[in-house]
Structure formats: structure tokens, C-alpha cells
Amino acid sequence: MSELQELYQSLILDHNRSPRNFGTLEGADRHAEGYNPLCGDQVALDLKLDGDRIADIKFSGNGCAISKASASLMTTAVKGKTLAEAEVLFTGFHGMVTGSAPPADPKATLGKLAIFAGVAEFPVRVKCATLAWHALHDAMK
Amino acid sequence: MTSVAPAALDLEGIRAQFPILTRRVSGVPLAYLDNGATAQVPQVVLDRMTAHYAAEHANVHRGVHTLSHEATVAYDGARAVAARFLNAPRPADVVFAHGTTSGLNLLARAWGDANVKAGDEIVLTTLEHHSNIVPWVRLAERTGAVIKVATLLPDGSLDLPAFERLLSSKTKVVAAAHASNVLGTVLPIRRMTELAHAVGAILVVDGAQAAPHTAVDVQALDCDFYVASGHKLYGPNGIGLLYGKTALLAAMPPYEGGGGMIERVEFERITYATPPARFEAGTPPVAEAIGLAAALEWLMTLDRGAVEAHEQDLLAHATERLEAIPGVRVHGTAQGKVSVLSFTVEGIHPHDVGTVLDRQGVAVRAGHHCAQPLMRHLGVPATTRASFGVFNTRAEAERLAEGVLAARKVFA
Numbered sequence: 001m002s003e004l005q006e007l008y009q010s011l012i013l014d015h016n017r018s019p020r021n022f023g024t025l026e027g028a029d030r031h032a033e034g035y036n037p038l039c040g041d042q043v044a045l046d047l048k049l050d051g052d053r054i055a056d057i058k059f060s061g062n063g064c065a066i067s068k069a070s071a072s073l074m075t076t077a078v079k080g081k082t083l084a085e086a087e088v089l090f091t092g093f094h095g096m097v098t099g100s101a102p103p104a105d106p107k108a109t110l111g112k113l114a115i116f117a118g119v120a121e122f123p124v125r126v127k128c129a130t131l132a133w134h135a136l137h138d139a140m141k
Numbered sequence: 142m143t144s145v146a147p148a149a150l151d152l153e154g155i156r157a158q159f160p161i162l163t164r165r166v167s168g169v170p171l172a173y174l175d176n177g178a179t180a181q182v183p184q185v186v187l188d189r190m191t192a193h194y195a196a197e198h199a200n201v202h203r204g205v206h207t208l209s210h211e212a213t214v215a216y217d218g219a220r221a222v223a224a225r226f227l228n229a230p231r232p233a234d235v236v237f238a239h240g241t242t243s244g245l246n247l248l249a250r251a252w253g254d255a256n257v258k259a260g261d262e263i264v265l266t267t268l269e270h271h272s273n274i275v276p277w278v279r280l281a282e283r284t285g286a287v288i289k290v291a292t293l294l295p296d297g298s299l300d301l302p303a304f305e306r307l308l309s310s311k312t313k314v315v316a317a318a319h320a321s322n323v324l325g326t327v328l329p330i331r332r333m334t335e336l337a338h339a340v341g342a343i344l345v346v347d348g349a350q351a352a353p354h355t356a357v358d359v360q361a362l363d364c365d366f367y368v369a370s371g372h373k374l375y376g377p378n379g380i381g382l383l384y385g386k387t388a389l390l391a392a393m394p395p396y397e398g399g400g401g402m403i404e405r406v407e408f409e410r411i412t413y414a415t416p417p418a419r420f421e422a423g424t425p426p427v428a429e430a431i432g433l434a435a436a437l438e439w440l441m442t443l444d445r446g447a448v449e450a451h452e453q454d455l456l457a458h459a460t461e462r463l464e465a466i467p468g469v470r471v472h473g474t475a476q477g478k479v480s481v482l483s484f485t486v487e488g489i490h491p492h493d494v495g496t497v498l499d500r501q502g503v504a505v506r507a508g509h510h511c512a513q514p515l516m517r518h519l520g521v522p523a524t525t526r527a528s529f530g531v532f533n534t535r536a537e538a539e540r541l542a543e544g545v546l547a548a549r550k551v552f553a
Contacts (some may be wrong), residue, residue, distance in 0.1 A: 004500050008493075008551050016552075020300060039492060040509040040522050062522050063553070064490035 005008030006118035007125070008065065011073075016065035021075035023058045034061075034135035036127055041067050043132045045139050052083050064128050070116060077113055083140050089113065089134050096120065097129045150447045150474050152158050156441075156532050158183040169502035172537040177322055177528030178479050179372045180353060182436070186376055186479035189435035193428045201427055202401060202418075218428050219434035220417070223288065226437040227367060228358040236390070236417040238382040240350040242272040244314070244383035247420060248345055251396040252366075252389070253314070260284030262311040264342070265298060266291040266328070267518050268321040268447070271511040273347040277316055286313070289551035298322035304483050305336055312342040319351030319367075323510045323526065324473025325456075327351065327483035332477050334363045343389070349373055352382075353530065354452060354479040356445045359384050368436035371429060375531075376436035380429035388415035398551040440531075448531050453479035455529040455538050462542035467489045468547060472519055480529035483510075486545060489524040497548040498525075 027047035035042045041063035048056040057079050059071045074093075078086040092109050095101030099120040106114035119129045156162050159342045161181050173181060173388055199208035201216045217232070224232040238244035253276075257263065263286055265276050281288050289312075291304040308315075316339045320327045337344040343365035349355060352369040359367045366389070371380035385393070395402055395413055399422035404412040413419045440448075459482055463469045468487035486494055495504065495507030506526045509516045516522060527541050 004551060005495060007496070013552065038508065040516065064492035066493070069488075105446075122496060125492070128492065134325065 003118070003121055007122055009115055009118070011112065011115050012024040014064060015069035015072040019059075019072040021058045021072065021079070022060065024055060025058045031141040032043065032135045032139035034131045034138075035080055036063075036067075036131055038127070039064075041131055043067065043071050043127065043135055045071075045132065045135045047139050049083075054078050054081055054083070054086060059132060063131065064125075064129040066116075066119065066125050067131045070129045073113055073115070074136060075131050077111065077135065086140060090137055093133055094130060097106055097126050144538045150440045150444070150531075152451070152532070152534065155443075156534075157297035158185065158405070159524075159532050160184055160317050161186070164530060166502040166504070167500045168263075172329070172503045172533075172540045174529060174533065174537065174541060175504045175506050176353065176373070176530035176533075177350060177526060179378075180375045181532065182375055183439055185439050186435045189375065190428050190432040193431050195389075198428070200424055210544040212427055215431045216425065219430040222437050223382050224384075226357070226441060227352075227369075227382065227384050228360055230360065230389065230506040233415075233417055234369050234384055234387055234390065236385065238381040238383045238420075238423055239379055240372070241347060241368045241370040241377040241424065242381075242491065244381050245272055245345070245347060246276045247383060247396040248368070249280045249368055251275070251393050251448070252343075253280040253392050255283050255392075257281075257286045257313050258384065260311065261286040261313040262289050262307075262309070264285070264289045264291060264307055264312055264315040264337075266317050267293050268297070268299075268324060268326060268512065268515050269316070269318055270347065270349070271513070272320050273316050273318060273345075274514065277314075279534075288312075290514075291317075293326075294475075296475045297321065297326045297473035297478075298550070299328050299333075300328070301329060301332065304333065306342045308336055308342065311341055312337070312340050314343050314345060316345040316347065318347045318349075320348075320354065320479045321473065321512075321515075322350045322481065323483050323512050323524065324475065324485075325350075325478030325516055326473055326475040327355075327477050327479060330362045330364060334365075338363075349363070350479060350481065352449075355449055365389055370434040371436065372409065374433065374436055375440060376433035377429045379426050380433045382433075385416070393420075395419050395422070399423045401425070443531065446452075451531065452529050453531075455533055455535065456480040456482060458535055459527060459541055462538065464547060466542065466545055466549070468549065472521070472524055482528070483524040483526045484545075485521055485524050486548060489548055491523040492527045493552065494545065495546045497539070498544040499553055501540065501544045501547065503537070503544045 025046035029049045030047035043061035097119040103109045197211040199212045201213040221232040334344045345366045346364045348369040367384040369382045372378045402422040472483040491507035
């Protein structure tokens with residue numbers, strides 16, 4: 001069960017149970033949706049921008065614990081960041097969970113998001129963790 | 142799905158024939174409960190395919206040499222076995238398709254385009270797999286026909302009176318699963334055939350989930366077409382069965398064009414081969430057909446009634462154990478269902494249940510099971526599904542229940 005505990009850490013379970021920034025934003029500047037046709041998980045993102053800064057962000061949809069917690073933690077991580085800073089987080093997060101470019105010190109570069117490092121051990125769950133991030137990537141284009 | 146008194150089944154002997162069952166996953170012996178997606182393959186099938194590739198591999202129906210002749214004999218022999226498996230009147234009534242999906246697409250294209258016009262109606266049911274929805278919806282889009290959907294009762298069985306009310310002289314085709322890949326519900330195909338025929342419609346049966354669990358008799362069902370997949374019948378991938386009534390196949394135009402399906406080709410005019418060759422354009426999956434025949438023969442050497450009783454015992458046991466777990470809901474409780482068990486656990490997404498089970502070596506399917514309309518009907522985004530086959534054991538059903546309890550602990 002150790003890998004399972006690594007995957008389902010208490011912070012992830014907490015964000016799954018009580019997702020932060022859950023809902024929709026009236027008058028959002030950007031909107032994007034992510035959908036995983038293989039499993040039916042879906043996420044919708046609303047962003048309010050202040051110049052190139054993400055002033056507010058909310059997500060809605062439904063999915064597994066990993067996808068919900070990932071979306072929730074993502075919103076807390078990128079709120080207040082510039083689009084360029086959020087893009088850096090996207091790249092680092094993606095490299096970490098896919099195992100394609102694991103950051104040398106995930107905690108230093110990704111902060112709380114480093115908790116998803118365990119996902120790399122569960123290849124079939126990578127898409128769950130990246131669903132909201134790909135939607136954010138689309139929303140920032 | 143008749144009730145049969147449990148007869149002796151040499152379960153250990155059966156398990157010993159499946160090499161994959163010696164595998165360990167996550168450090169423990171594999172408990173493979175995903176037979177509804179793909180069943181595992183007994184050694185006899187692997188041996189037969191290896192023998193084909195090692196000793197008789199050649200193209201069929203066109204060579205004058207010895208290997209081609211031997212391959213042709215084996216391929217035609219495979220068709221005869223398939224016909225016996227389905228109790229089709231003649232081997233020529235069975236077309237080798239690439240699977241259930243390809244068989245249903247063939248029908249929607251070849252039969253559908255020739256017989257369905259604007260304003261005609263196509264009747265499906267709520268519990269259909271996407272492969273028995275998408276080809277018909279596309280047919281409706283091409284022709285201007287209308288899709289009608291027969292609904293379910295709360296236990297997941299078909300609302301037969303409502304189905305009957307949907308039928309009219311406008312109905313051209315009813316396409317329905319013999320058994321649901323999510324609920325396990327067995328549809329009353331024989332009765333549906335009578336009702337369809339009474340209004341002049343044909344009945345197409347998606348047999349992917351029923352054929353592995355119960356002896357199929359297409360003549361008793363009186364259905365017009367019956368389609369099934371090799372890889373769910375303990376056979377290889379890339380091969381499937383399409384049975385059709387002789388006269389319907391004879392009247393049906395080709396689907397794909399190419400070698401093997403013609404009689405005479407001129408640039409101005411082409412005449413086509415008689416069925417089944419007309420529907421098997423190009424080099425067929427010869428080794429797969431031979432492998433499938435080995436799987437079907439293997440299945441037919443077993444007492445199918447005893448297999449069914451064994452699977453029903455596993456289903457009943459697992460259902461009882463799961464229903465005793467707080468927060469677990471079983472979807473599909475119709476009488477006489479096949480050994481497919483979908484469930485949801487309150488507060489835990491099916492993927493998470495699936496991951497926790499996988500880490501205990503228990504392989505299940507989690508998701509919408511290519512049945513999104515049914516998921517909407519059930520009001521869930523997804524379910525976890527265990528599907529039992531001939532080689533599964535009560536101990537594995539037990540491990541399923543223990544795994545669900547473990548998932549509840551992780552998410553407590």
C-alpha cells in the first residue's frame with residue numbers, strides 16, 4: 001500500500017473532499033474545457049485576468065480524486081501568477097507527472113504541487129493529473 | 142440464461158490452461174476480472190496459432206501451392222466451427238469480421254444504406270454500447286432516418302411494453318445487445334425478434350457480451366444478424382463473427398471492396414462473389430480465425446451449462462459481498478443477468494477504486510464502458526465493473542470485495 005499512500009496523500013484527499021476555487025466565474029475573460037473521452041472525466045476553467053496576471057480562477061466538472069485534487073491545487077498555485085509564471089508551472093508539472101522531465105527539486109520549483117510526483121508511478125493516471133493543466137494551457141493561449 | 146444445477150467444473154484444470162494466470166501484479170497473483178473487455182487466452186489457442194504460423198502460413202483462396210491449400214482448409218474449417226458455435230444453419234452464413242464493431246459497421250453500411258430511407262425508424266435501447274449506437278446514428282445522418290430509443294426499467298431490464306409501442310411500419314431495423322456490457326442485463330431477444338418481424342423490421346443482435354457466457358442459438362433466437370468478438374470468447378484480437386440469415390446476406394451489397402470479394406472485375410462493371418466472401422475483402426485475418434476456432438472448440442468441450450452456473454455463482458457471491466459494504470451500489474439487478482457486475486462506491490470515483498484494486502492485483506474496468514447514454518440514464522459519470530469468466534474463482538470474488546474495503550479505508 002505504500003505506493004498507494006504516496007499517490008493518495010492526505011493533501012490530495014483533502015482537496016478531493018473540499019476542492020478550492022470550485023465553481024464558475026461571472027464575466028470570465030478566459031474559459032477552457034478539458035475532457036478525457038476514455039474515462040469521461042471533465043473539467044471547465046474560468047479565468048479573470050488583470051493585465052497578464054491571473055486575478056481569479058475557478059474550476060468545475062467531475063472526475064476522480066487525482067483529477068479533482070490536481071485541478072484544485074492548480075487553481076491555488078496559479079492564482080495571482082502571471083501567464084508566463086503559470087506556463088512555467090505547467091511545464092514543470094507536466095515534466096514531473098509524466099516522468100519526461102522530472103525537476104531536480106520539485107518542492108523548490110513547484111511548491112505544494114510536488115505532492116503529485118507519485119503519479120509518475122501510475123502511468124494510467126497521468127492523464128487524470130494533467131487534465132486541468134491542459135485546459136489551463138488552452139485558456140492561456 | 143436458464144438456471145442450471147451447478148455441475149462439476151474442473152476449475153483448477155481450466156486455470157492451468159491459461160498461462161497468464163501465473164502472472165503476478167503488484168507483487169500478488171493476478172485476479173483478472175476484466176473479461177468483459179477482453180478475456181484471456183488458453184494455451185490451446187496460442188498453440189494452434191503458432192502451428193499455423195510455423196507450418197501452414199500462406200494466403201488463402203488463391204494459391205495453387207500446398208501451404209495455401211492447407212491454410213484455406215484451416216480457414217474454411219474455422220468458419221464451420223463458428224457456425225456450429227452459433228448454431229447457424231450453414232457455414233456460409235457466418236462472415237469473419239474484425240470484431241463486433243466492424244461487424245456492426247458493416248451492417249449499418251451495407252444493409253443500412255440499401256434498406257433505410259428518410260423517415261424510416263431505427264430502434265436502439267438505452268443500454269447499448271457505442272459500437273451499436275454510432276454506426277446507426279451515422280446511418281440515420283446519411284439517410285434522414287430517425288433514431289428511437291427503447292427505455293429500461295429500474296432494475297436495468299428492458300421495458301418491453303414500451304419497446305413494443307416504439308415499433309411501427311416505419312421501423313426498419315432494431316439493433317440491440319443480447320447482454321449489456323455494463324448491467325449484465327440479458328434482453329429478451331426472441332420476443333423482440335417476433336415483435337420486430339411483426340412490423341416488417343429486422344433484428345440485429347450485438348452478442349459481444351452474451352456469447353462468452355451462454356450458448357447462442359441464432360436459429361432459436363430467429364434474429365436476422367448476430368455479431369460477436371473473438372477476443373471476448375477466449376480467442377485472439379482482430380477477429381469477430383457476423384452471422385446473417387442466408388437470404389439477407391445474399392441480398393446485401395458489399396461493404397469494403399478489394400480482392401477476394403469479387404467474381405469478375407472490369408473497369409465498366411463488377412460482379413461480386415456470393416456470401417460470405419462478398420463481405421471479406423482483402424486477405425482475411427487467417428491466423429486469428431483459426432485461433433478463434435480453437436477457442437470456440439475449447440469452449441464447446443466444456444459443459445456450457447456448468448460454466449454458466451459457475452459464473453452465476455461468482456456473480457451472486459460478489460454481489461452479496463459488495464452489497465454488504467456501506468456506500469456500495471450495484472447497477473443492474475435484472476433477473477438472469479450475465480456475470481457482469483457494475484458498481485459505484487459513495488464518495489470514491491471509479492478510477493480511484495480501480496487503482497486501489499490494481500495495486501492488489503485485481504484487474505477491473507473503470508469508466509463509462511463505451512455506454513455514455515446508459516451512464517446518463519443511471520445518473521453516474523462512470524462505474525467500476527468486474528466481469529467474471531470461466532477461469533475465475535470465489536477467492537478472486539472475495540479479493541474484489543476486500544479491495545473495495547481497502548479503497549474505503551484509503552478514502553476514509
